[in-house]
Amino acid sequence: MIPLSNYLIVGAALFVLGMIGFLTRRNLILMFLCAEMMLQGVTINLVAFARAHGNLHGQVFTLFIITVAACEAALALALILMLYRRGHTLDVSIWQTLREPGQEETVDLDAPPQPPREEPLPHLTPAGTAPPAGDREESYV
């Protein structure tokens, strides 16, 4: 039989991973998923204790948490959607307006690397029409 401590270790690992993710990622959706992960860590704890004690209290709690998490997901995703529509980004650090008046805005000292510009795919001239005179040379290269 797998001892209780193993379950607890898995739960703690999930919780801490979620926490680290929540604190380090800036993407709103990823932060939300990390929070979900922390919840799962907790539920594993509860289920493990329920099994160790031989009653259903922990399982009831777990079901409760899962329900709440589902509701929370619906709300959080809706909020994230609205935030995205407003800010056109999922970066959480642009929402700093609720700081103390007179406090400087926190800005990144070096901006995160921009994704490389994608080269536009080469496309062929439509069949059956003469290419425009100006760029005939290039289009055949």
Added chain:
Amino acid sequence: MFDPQTMLWLIPGLPLLAAIVTAALGPKLLKHWSHLPTIIGSAASFVVAVMLLIGLAGTQGDGPHVAASGYTWFAAGAFKVTLSLQADTLTALMLVTVTFIGTFIAVFSAGYMHGDDGYPRFFAVMSLFLFSMTGLVLADNFLVLYAFWEGVGLCSYLLVGFWFQKPSAAAAARKAFLVTRLGDAGFILGIMLLWSQFGHTFEFGPLFREAARQADNPYVTVMCLLLFCGAIGKSAQFPLHVWLPDAMEGPTPASALIHAATMVTAGVYLLARCTPLFVLSPESQLYVACTGGLTALLAALIALTQNDLKRVLAYSTISQLAYMFLGLGAGLKHESLAVFAASAAIFHLFTHAFFKALLFLAAGSVMHAMGNVIDMRRFGGLRKLMPITHWTFLCGAAALAGLIPFSGFWSKDQILEAVLHAGETHESHYRIMYLILFASGLGTAALTAFYTFRAYFRTFWGREKVPPEAGHHAHESPTVMTVPLIVLGIGSVLVGVVFEAFTHGISRFLARAIAFQPLHMPLPVHHTNWLLILGSTACAVGGIALAWYLYNEKPLLPLGIAHMIRPAYELSLNRFYFDEIYTLLVVRPLETLGQICRFFDGILDGIVDLVGLNPRLIARLLQPIQNGLVQFYALVMMVFLTAFLTIFVLWLRQ
């Protein structure tokens, strides 16, 4: 037609309704028709008041009166103050005077105030003024009277400061309010003392009955003096007379209203109402009479040299009110004499209301024509230019001077007669005082005749002189202004002869007032004192003749005389330096005290601010934590939660 209770409520109610309508609809809807509610309201109120007067006059028996019980204003245990009204003959006469004069002043104002920006405001306040004054005389207990008393004060503040954009008008309004407030402080103390001594009630009837039972109460004199204190403030007697001349800053019809019908007469009414109380205290009566005599003489002396037509009239108002107080103070312990004296004072109030309203309105008419110039040195000889104003002013001036058939003569004569009686019928030291007061009253009469006709001759006689400000206005005023003048002029000439001279109608009517009933005296007996009539007529004619000689025959002579008695002239011209003395003795020390208090307050404020600074400093330290970054908050939470849990677990281990 109406039952008496409804009538009592209608008399103050109609002006109040007019005030509300004008205030609510005036600026948007009525505009230059804003005078209509006021005129209609006060005229209707006048009609009701006349019906009430006729009803009371027709009632037989002692002390006919009508009472209307109102709702309970406030109650605490057995103590209850009701907002109820009562009217006896004294009240009825006051009501008729106030509403009649008020109506015609309102008509006059419709012409005078035409085109003013505050046209609706003026009429709203004027209606409110009439409401307060009618309420004041109708009140059946001291607290309601006091409430309306303050209402009158408020309205006079609003009217004196009507042109509040002018700093001098604003200052005058403030002065009027504060100076009368000084008297009111004494008045309320007097009311409280009355309440505590005489049966814990504010109602006139029970209170005066209780007072008559406790005639030897040691506080009676104090009470009388405290009540008189209120009257001094309201009726502008020495030493609180300084506000009244400054109140000339208001529009002239407002001055007419304040001086003739409302406000200043409140003090006289109060003392007449309290006659049963004053009878118990000859000392306070003597004080009232002395204040009256002194103020009358003082104001007349000041009026001699004023160059401002309205100021002359203002000082004559003070002087005439002082006359009324002289009369009110002549009752002493002699009860039938007290009634005679008080009704003489109220009769003088009645006639004075007519001629003073007339004089002020005539002055307003002159001012209107002269482009708001009121300095008598700058105009003259207006009798051809403004014939109606001239004739009506002459009627008013003759009445004020006390020429024989005019109304002022009869009432002034009665007061002098009362004072003479007081001098004749009392023991030694009172006797001397009252004879001195009688002499000063006669002298004042002569001075009054002189300064009134000085103003008259300087304004209407001599070379025609019109200031450039007049422009195209220099002609007779419009009909709406001359009609009130004519009506009041007729009134000034006739009220004395018709109502009093041979029938003693007003004295008999007044003597039946319930204010005078607890005294249980026979109706006063009048006898014609030919010597007195001759004496006062001689004084009046002498004054007028002197004025005619100095200001019409030899216009240069007054300058020479003024030069000859320079110090006396300066003293009178500068109003005996009362304002300066008060500034030095009262205003400056208070200002200094205020500065000291302000400095001290600054120190206290500094200490409190210093304490208040601490939380802000601490907050300043913690402020950077609140940087708005969600993840930073989460991090802080995690760190401290971890720290807490660690400590908690370690603590559990032990």
